[in-house]
Amino acid sequence: MSQKRTLEESELPSSKKTKDSGEPYVIELRSDTLTKPTEEMRRAMFEAELGDDVYGEDPTVNSLQEKAAAMFGKEAALLVPSGTMGNLICLMVHGNSRGSEALVGDQSHIVIYEQGGISQIAGIHSRQVTNRSDGTLDLDELESKIRKDHSDPHYPITRVVCLENTHNVMGGRVIHPEYMEKVHQLAVKYKFKIHIDGARILNAAAALNLPPSELLKYADSASACLSKGLANPIGSIILGSKEFITQALWMRKLLGGGMRQAGIIAAPGIIALEKMSKRLHVDHENARRFAEKLAELQPLGINIDISRVDSNMVMFSLLPGKGTREKFLELLSTPMEGPGGNYEVRMFDSGKDEVRAVFHYQVTADDVDRAIQKIETVLQTL
Template identity: 45%
Template sequence: MAYIVDLRSDTVTKPTEAMKHAMINSALGDDVYGEDPTVNALESKLAAMLGKQAALFVPSGTMANLIAIMVHCNKRGSEAFVGNLSHIYKYEQGGAAHVAGVLLSTIANKPDGTFDLAELESRFRGTDVHEPITSLVAVENTHNVCGGKVLPLKFLDDLSVICKRHNLPIHMDGARLFNACEYLKVEPSRIVRDCDSVSVCFSKGLSAPVGSAIVGSYHFIDQARRMRKLLGGGMRQAGVLAAAAIVALDEVVPKLKLDHKRANIMAKVIEGLFLKTFTIDVEGQHSNIILVRIPEHSSMTTEKVVARLAQVCLAETQGDCKTTNDEGVILKAIYFNSKTIRFTIHHDITDEDLWLAIMKITYVFKELDAAATK
């Protein structure tokens, strides 16, 4: 037997005991009729936290982002600007084009998750009959592929000035919005102040089993409700899921600082190994996502590293790379490309799990670095 530490994503989190209790005891009704009291309570609570008028509970973050695009870009052939490394562009199957008839135009993300605002403004279109009409700008906060980076408030403020000048709405993919709040030490309402819509995920670092929400104005949510029904996202007695999300907001959000602290510890330990094959940007460690990079010139690949972390060899259990019960350690991770590995700290990771993960990383990284630098 081996002990498993799963750092693939914060989506692997399990609902807490308090969530399970709330789910079993939730007051229920038909949410499509707007009669589920627990869903209504969640939506009102989240809207108030974000300083918006209303919210809508939906099954997933992908659906939340697609609904926002469909509402803002309500004419087929509209154009929405997104970062080239954004979740909307990379990991949502091009749903904006496939379902909504919306062109996603990309702008290069900088390492901090932002993009060049002057370039963005220069690319707005709509006056020429040959071109699509720019109808939306979307940002991601925190930014997953950029390593959990938190967008600077100044960037969001400057973006707002530009978009208001052109009468364009801003959508924030805030799947990990509360991680951004923890890093900046500000209320979520400040971060999303100038956004016309925001999506928030409950099933990543907040540990709820299912669900996201879209937040915006009354008019926006009225339209979003229609799009949710169109996409098959209308749920009936959904309070059984919303109950867990309410617990997440009350009990898990305040603990996100522990995820950030543990991620920072891991990043510093990896940096302190001083290995040529594995590098990390500790200064850029903002939240719960840790990116480890392999130099482009190295023959080492992330596929090989991730596979090795998931294996237990005899030398590990005969040595010190094991639990106090003499179990080997399997560490699960993912990779973005052949040179970038991602570890994600989450609510289910204890201090013991953290140090077992660090022990395994240290053992494997040293082993692979020695082989790669012979």
């Protein structure tokens, strides 16, 4: 693809090509991590006022951090390169003494997709609690796994409990403040901290129609991605008290996450927070409509529970006799005869019997119909 972009091209709702280019029309549903920055974001990068952020002198980074802290109702915020580093830094601060343990969901991103960084790098023992299909942890199991006897040297000490909102592996499930309050009661009783992996916390806020600060009310720390559905190319924000963020700054430098003229990513990050977050409900509407239309394809072999669609993700499976997910996904992205046959629809094999489709700003309401058309055609060939 040419590096030169015109305004018209880059304002297209997706990276897909038009009919004229002769290339396939791509509907990218694998993940919201595939979003590209908008033209306004690219312009903001170009125009950003810069300084050395390791010296604390990048005005655009400072502005982003102040805005993020205010928006999430925390004393301070820190820009970090990724969600993975954000989670790691937060846990390094909470578990900054030998013998620390973190309670984490067995289906959490921290456990499955972060290479065990909290043990590998932070020296924290992780103990897993069953994730329920709604993304929460079973409270009885959670309570039973908290280390209560701090006088017995056999045991580590539970320093932190991690929750994920929205929950990725469970299909974008949203955790409600009422549940958070119950975990908070345990935190007060047993003196541990609460960390939220809020890579998509603004999706949760949009789904519940609540200010983001309500969702972090009971959290001692959180990480929130500026990329993904918010379309920033790079970056996450971590949030907490001033004291927490001061310690986090030390950990960020240790990990090599101190960035110099980081205003380049903070400038579009401000647009991500202030503008892109306000349109997430559109992605949720598209996800729901897609799920409802998929449910109508049940006679052709689709198995879906639409009550599981809380935000921008849809999980579904194929009924027995419809072949493998691999074949289904391959056909979806292959040109074929029949209605919608020319659309290249990309989805993600969740590896757990299910296929995942994720909705984001590069997917329009018309794309929902196009994707359904292609799915129907593929199902008829299977």
